[in-house]
Amino acid sequence: MLDLKVINGTLVIPGTGMVRAGVGCKDGKIVLIADEAVLPDAASTVDAAGKYVIPGVIDPHCHLGIYTGDFAYETEHETRAALAGGVTTVGVFMGGGESYLGQLPGVIDSINAKSSTDIFLHLAMFTPQQLDEIPQYVNDFGVLDFKFYMAGVRGVFPNVSDAHILDGLRRMGSISDKLTGCVHCEDQSIVDMGFDALACEYGESGGGDLCEWAKAGPYEAEELAVIRACYLARITGTKLYIVHMSSEPGIIAAAEHRPDNLFVETTSPYLSLTKNDPAGLMAKMLPPIKDECDREALWEGVIEDVVDSFGTDNTPLTAKIKAAEAGMLGALAGYPVIQTHLPVLLHEGVNTRGIPLETIVEKACANPAKIFELYPQKGTIAVGSDADLVVVDLDKERVVKAEEFYSFADFSLWEGRKLRGWPVVTIKGGVVAVEDNQIKVEPGIGKYLPRSI
Numbered sequence: 530m531l532d533l534k535v536i537n538g539t540l541v542i543p544g545t546g547m548v549r550a551g552v553g554c555k556d557g558k559i560v561l562i563a564d565e566a567v568l569p570d571a572a573s574t575v576d577a578a579g580k581y582v583i584p585g586v587i588d589p590h591c592h593l594g595i596y597t598g599d600f601a602y603e604t605e606h607e608t609r610a611a612l613a614g615g616v617t618t619v620g621v622f623m624g625g626g627e628s629y630l631g632q633l634p635g636v637i638d639s640i641n642a643k644s645s646t647d648i649f650l651h652l653a654m655f656t657p658q659q660l661d662e663i664p665q666y667v668n669d670f671g672v673l674d675f676k677f678y679m680a681g682v683r684g685v686f687p688n689v690s691d692a693h694i695l696d697g698l699r700r701m702g703s704i705s706d707k708l709t710g711c712v713h714c715e716d717q718s719i720v721d722m723g724f725d726a727l728a729c730e731y732g733e734s735g736g737g738d739l740c741e742w743a744k745a746g747p748y749e750a751e752e753l754a755v756i757r758a759c760y761l762a763r764i765t766g767t768k769l770y771i772v773h774m775s776s777e778p779g780i781i782a783a784a785e786h787r788p789d790n791l792f793v794e795t796t797s798p799y800l801s802l803t804k805n806d807p808a809g810l811m812a813k814m815l816p817p818i819k820d821e822c823d824r825e826a827l828w829e830g831v832i833e834d835v836v837d838s839f840g841t842d843n844t845p846l847t848a849k850i851k852a853a854e855a856g857m858l859g860a861l862a863g864y865p866v867i868q869t870h871l872p873v874l875l876h877e878g879v880n881t882r883g884i885p886l887e888t889i890v891e892k893a894c895a896n897p898a899k900i901f902e903l904y905p906q907k908g909t910i911a912v913g914s915d916a917d918l919v920v921v922d923l924d925k926e927r928v929v930k931a932e933e934f935y936s937f938a939d940f941s942l943w944e945g946r947k948l949r950g951w952p953v954v955t956i957k958g959g960v961v962a963v964e965d966n967q968i969k970v971e972p973g974i975g976k977y978l979p980r981s982i
């Protein structure tokens with residue numbers, strides 16, 4: 530007897546394509562993929578007739594605890610938002626100048642107690658001491674990814690030198706080819722040039738808007754940094770993952786210079802919004818959201834396979850903390866976007882631009898799992914994989930209302946807009962976790978995902 534079966538849907542299996550079959554789950558795993566006629570009885574059944582069944586979405590790029598300072602609180606709320614949006618696994622970036630050895634046990638305890646999705650961790654590397662501790666992060670905590678900021682986040686994180694990145698990537702490569710460097714690709718000095726000009730013009734008046742804010746991320750900053758990242762990946766041979774690509778010149782530079790061990794992520798906000806968006810400064814981000822030509826170049830990068838992976842850069846905060854009324858320079862960067870991640874990809878990608886659902890699934894599920902060494906436990910529909918599945922209704926239309934979402938944040942960039950294409954059932958570990966936006970499981974169903982080399 531199965532715990533759960535999903536019947537009558539069309540499976541989207543990465544690398545295989547569309548398959549008309551049922552899925553049987555037991556003890557949290559997929560145990561059978563077969564014609565419904567031969568699937569055994571199950572304690573519960575999900576009927577996916579007329580809909581698609583995709584692997585649970587992996588958001589490899591999320592921040593928790595940045596603005597409230599409360600990691601456990603944000604983990605509890607944001608992973609419920611994730612689950613309701615069809616995201617069953619989340620990669621969380623931790624940052625800070627201290628050793629992570631002391632805080633990791635507590636962070637992992639919080640995840641196991643509070644999370645509704647599975648979570649894996651990436652650690653930002655700012656100091657030589659942190660680089661020295663990479664073997665311990667790998668062996669004792671199962672962390673395989675380490676992030677480098679070519680440009681810092683003003684007032685939050687400093688940038689690091691290319692020498693520091695080179696040193697880090699070489700050390701990582703000497704441990705295992707499963708380790709991945711993640712890099713924020715903007716040149717610090719060019720970002721400073723853009724920011725200083727804005728500060729000069731707006732510093733006293735407190736004005737400016739989202740359109741002006743785009744100047745804080747000059748094209749040359751991303752383009753130059755991408756070329757440097759491609760070079761560093763090439764000479765070290767270590768896997769390198771460019772986070773949140775935001776511009777046309779960045780995509781073109783990656784297409785031209787990337788070695789095989791370099792991967793490119795963009796985010797669902799960059800694939801859907803422009804600097805003229807009515808969300809205004811609520812959409813302030815680093816790197817800034819840019820122009821329509823950039824958004825379309827990112828989609829072209831998806832089609833041409835320059836973009837490997839979709840993330841969110843979810844950085845939740847309330848409108849009060851965001852403080853858009855403080856103006857372009859005073860408002861904080863970040864937004865809650867994890868529950869709209871999959872709907873935005875389906876609406877903008879499949880339903881608006883005719884991108885095949887298989888392509889979305891490859892970059893939202895399979896590729897992040899492969900890059901971050903979670904495949905085939907995660908990211909696919911296969912016998913032996915975790916039973917994380919999402920039933921998707923490509924025709925379902927829903928108007929976004931932040932008050933119906935599960936983030937502790939109280940706004941959405943898509944507020945009042947109708948999106949077409951939504952997850953209708955989320956299955957996590959063989960359990961129906963969300964049905965029609967109603968969460969049926971308690972915090973703690975998600976677990977920390979240590980990885981091994």
Ligand SMILES: [Zn+2]
Nearest residue numbers: 590592622842
């Ligand atoms: Zn980020």
